[in-house]
Amino acid sequence: MIEFRTVAKRYLDGTTAVDNFSLTVPNGKTTVLVGSSGCGKTTLLRMVNRMVEPTSGSVLIDGEDIRSQPVVPLRRSIGYVMQNAGLLPHFTVAQNISTVLRLQKTGRKAAENRAHELMEVMGLDTALAQRYPHQLSGGQQQRVGVARGLAADPAILLMDEPFGAVDPIVRSELQKELIRLQSELGKTILFVTHDIDEAFLLGDQVAILSAGANLLQLGSPSQIIEAPASDFVASFIGAERGQRALSVKQTPTGPVLVDGQGRTQGRLVGADEAS
Numbered sequence: 001m002i003e004f005r006t007v008a009k010r011y012l013d014g015t016t017a018v019d020n021f022s023l024t025v026p027n028g029k030t031t032v033l034v035g036s037s038g039c040g041k042t043t044l045l046r047m048v049n050r051m052v053e054p055t056s057g058s059v060l061i062d063g064e065d066i067r068s069q070p071v072v073p074l075r076r077s078i079g080y081v082m083q084n085a086g087l088l089p090h091f092t093v094a095q096n097i098s099t100v101l102r103l104q105k106t107g108r109k110a111a112e113n114r115a116h117e118l119m120e121v122m123g124l125d126t127a128l129a130q131r132y133p134h135q136l137s138g139g140q141q142q143r144v145g146v147a148r149g150l151a152a153d154p155a156i157l158l159m160d161e162p163f164g165a166v167d168p169i170v171r172s173e174l175q176k177e178l179i180r181l182q183s184e185l186g187k188t189i190l191f192v193t194h195d196i197d198e199a200f201l202l203g204d205q206v207a208i209l210s211a212g213a214n215l216l217q218l219g220s221p222s223q224i225i226e227a228p229a230s231d232f233v234a235s236f237i238g239a240e241r242g243q244r245a246l247s248v249k250q251t252p253t254g255p256v257l258v259d260g261q262g263r264t265q266g267r268l269v270g271a272d273e274a275s
């Protein structure tokens with residue numbers, strides 16, 4: 001469990017990126033931080049592996065203040081998947097995946113075997129192991145980034161817009177892959193995105209933030225869609241428009257649901273029992 005206890009971050013230039021934010025991230029679930037650009041999501045994520053130190057407040061992992069641990073082992077015990085994969089250009093795929101293992105003094109052969117195993121887990125052909133990042137597609141690079149985050153089998157995985165730089169089809173594949181992985185691995189995932197659809201797809205728990213990491217609503221996707229906390233949240237999640245604004249249309253063969261663009265999304269079943 002990760003706990004943010006009234007954390008704040010003021011950068012040296014005076015920017016208040018995070019203003020008294022509290023949140024509990026339960027073990028074995030995916031928690032998504034979602035909000036518009038600059039609202040403080042990355043700052044919060046980086047507080048967990050101490051790439052950013054809070055100006056005030058504290059972050060706890062399983063009840064222990066993370067400041068009581070030296071930074072290097074803490075960082076190596078937490079998986080971190082960056083936007084654009086963040087791969088080292090002069091390292092092969094296998095070397096990129098096994099970087100943390102090598103730093104932990106895992107033997108060369110064992111690290112290589114683990115890299116191959118993770119490539120298979122991530123749906124990557126192991127024939128790509130000796131390639132360099134620039135010889136991969138964007139989607140393949142992202143898969144390598146996730147494999148690298150998983151290499152040391154961390155209990156916690158931090159993911160910062162990991163699928164932001166790929167096209168919508170590849171993005172959808174990667175999202176499905178993450179859902180499958182998570183159902184098998186049960187990691188404690190803290191995932192950052194500005195895409196509300198991605199947040200609702202992946203999150204067991206979703207935190208909607210505005211500037212200064214102001215927590216507008218926290219809940220499961222169902223709770224948020226069924227009861228948005230404010231007009232702003234309703235508008236942010238597209239409750240009044242787009243795919244989530246469903247209304248009933250009568251047809252000769254029975255009622256169907258249409259979205260905000262007038263497209264039929266499905267058939268309304270059980271309507272007789274409901275009425």
Ligand SMILES: Nc1ncnc2c1ncn2[C@@H]1O[C@H](COP(=O)(O)OP(=O)(O)OP(=O)(O)O)[C@@H](O)[C@H]1O
Pocket residue numbers: 011012013015016017035036037038039040041042043044194
């Ligand atoms: N090192 C820094 N120095 C000064 N201000 C910073 C620094 N890093 C971030 N900020 C500012 O802090 C605020 C929050 O930034 P942060 O990167 O956490 O937001 P974000 O929600 O992750 O944004 P995005 O979705 O665009 O990545 C922004 O106003 C940003 O400009």
